[in-house]
Amino acid sequence: MNTDFWVLVSAALTLGIFSFLYKDNPFYRFCEHLFVGVTNGYAITFYWHRILVPSLINPVSKGERLWLIAVAFIGALYFTRFIPRISFLVRIPIAVVMGYGAGAAIPRVIEAQIVEQMKATILLRSQFINPWTGFSFVLILIGVVATITYFFFSTERKGFLKPISYLGIIFIMLGFGASFGYTVMARVSLLIGRLTFLLRDFLGVIH
Amino acid sequence: MNFWEKLQKIDRRIIYFLLLLVIIIPQFRPIKFKPKAMPPVERLFRYIDNIPEDKALLISVDYSPDTEPELHPMTYSLLRHAFARRVKVGVLTLGILGLGLAEDALKTVVKEFQGKAKTSLDSIIYGRDYVFLGWQTPPLVVLLGMGESITKVFPVDYYGNKTDTIPFLQKIRNYRDVSIVVSIAGSAVPFWYVTYAQTTFGVRVGAGSTAVQAADFYPYLNSGQVTGLIAGMKGAAEYEELVERELNVKERRKATEAMTSQTFAHIVIILFIIIGNISFFFLRKKKR
Numbered sequence: 001m002n003t004d005f006w007v008l009v010s011a012a013l014t015l016g017i018f019s020f021l022y023k024d025n026p027f028y029r030f031c032e033h034l035f036v037g038v039t040n041g042y043a044i045t046f047y048w049h050r051i052l053v054p055s056l057i058n059p060v061s062k063g064e065r066l067w068l069i070a071v072a073f074i075g076a077l078y079f080t081r082f083i084p085r086i087s088f089l090v091r092i093p094i095a096v097v098m099g100y101g102a103g104a105a106i107p108r109v110i111e112a113q114i115v116e117q118m119k120a121t122i123l124l125r126s127q128f129i130n131p132w133t134g135f136s137f138v139l140i141l142i143g144v145v146a147t148i149t150y151f152f153f154s155t156e157r158k159g160f161l162k163p164i165s166y167l168g169i170i171f172i173m174l175g176f177g178a179s180f181g182y183t184v185m186a187r188v189s190l191l192i193g194r195l196t197f198l199l200r201d202f203l204g205v206i207h
Numbered sequence: 208m209n210f211w212e213k214l215q216k217i218d219r220r221i222i223y224f225l226l227l228l229v230i231i232i233p234q235f236r237p238i239k240f241k242p243k244a245m246p247p248v249e250r251l252f253r254y255i256d257n258i259p260e261d262k263a264l265l266i267s268v269d270y271s272p273d274t275e276p277e278l279h280p281m282t283y284s285l286l287r288h289a290f291a292r293r294v295k296v297g298v299l300t301l302g303i304l305g306l307g308l309a310e311d312a313l314k315t316v317v318k319e320f321q322g323k324a325k326t327s328l329d330s331i332i333y334g335r336d337y338v339f340l341g342w343q344t345p346p347l348v349v350l351l352g353m354g355e356s357i358t359k360v361f362p363v364d365y366y367g368n369k370t371d372t373i374p375f376l377q378k379i380r381n382y383r384d385v386s387i388v389v390s391i392a393g394s395a396v397p398f399w400y401v402t403y404a405q406t407t408f409g410v411r412v413g414a415g416s417t418a419v420q421a422a423d424f425y426p427y428l429n430s431g432q433v434t435g436l437i438a439g440m441k442g443a444a445e446y447e448e449l450v451e452r453e454l455n456v457k458e459r460r461k462a463t464e465a466m467t468s469q470t471f472a473h474i475v476i477i478l479f480i481i482i483g484n485i486s487f488f489f490l491r492k493k494k495r
Contacts, residue, residue: 021220021223022220039304042303042304043303043304046303046306046342047303047344050341050342050343051344054362054363100347101347104347104351104403105402108402108403108406108407109402111402111406112398112401112402112405112406112432113398113402116430116432117426117430119430120426120429120430120431140429175422178422179419179422182418182419182420182421182422182438182439183418183419184473184476185418185439185440185441185469185473186277186417186418186419186439187419188226188230188468188469188472188473188476189276189277189417189418189439189440189465189469190273190274190276190277191226191230191472192230192276192440192465192468192469192472193275193276193277193465194276195227195230195231195234195468196234196276196464196465199231199234205235206234206235
């Protein structure tokens, strides 16, 4: 068994989290809260040393880029949340962030997630050089049309809309099935990772 | 309560215990797997394999310790691949928690290569062959800023060196000098690279993702917006196989080692799903 202090801490915390599989208990709660606290502490330290000190405090204390004080003031308005009388001021930094984020995101999201995705459903003659590839592209086109039809709520599903939307359900179910399979794989992978740590690094029973 | 009703009400702790057994036992006697690389993994491997000398591979370590077992082997394999092929590598992270993991992967893989190097030409040297840019925020500024100038976004590297004095970054100045960015993430970060960096600057994007997220990436793979995809621990094992087989890099393969346990765990889960469904249909038939 490895007696390194940090390996012991790590093993104890891993077992603490696993104890939830039996039932909720104080040891699990302690480990969970410790994780949240450490993560936030780590993040705050880095924000201070890597962002605030070099990008704001150092230049301003040397009398350079004084306009940063105005930016810092707007950012500091987030803390008005804690003073009910002036808490409405929090809207100012939120508006700045939202405006900047939305302005940068909207045209690019439309391009990357709608225009390019629609282009990928257009069938080209070159895709049929290999019949299997051609079949895949036809299947994608059918899947996209059927799934979108399923989410078409403006009219009752009657006539030709009915079978197409049913086909859409089949595609959606296949998608959920694939996602579920992948989710199982992911969760098992994480469990293997922790058990390997316990068996190899902590107990030293496998090599 | 008959047999089928009992099956419907198996205590979840019994299932956990069985899973625990099928994961632990194969760790003592692993079966040697030779994973066959699927096309998305193979595509990424081939692309990185052919990166020209004057271009770089940018690896964005965008995951945290909670997804380490799935994603860390990908970072190891990509670094081994790049160093074996003498491809220049820049490493960065958009999330603070990725810093320690990125540093660990770099230290480990560089040490592996240094152990075998005989001359300075064989060695992997910081500032010449690779650079660790560290972390900067907010992500949007990093994603768009690197299209203009990497050194402006990262004035200092992770170790505090001024980036404009690093030889690597005098040649690799922005996305134009980057052949592909591979974002390894347990979140939507690879999509950010596609949405912001690719649509604005045309840089190629590869992705390493947790299995949970993998299904979301296939439409982007199909449209060509994502060049290649390493999905989950299985994808990592496939990449490890390619690196060992094609480049003769023989190092510890963490993802491949886990494949035996993974396989048995899947068999048990599939059996439980089948049993659960059979008992459900039997009980439904009985009720009718």
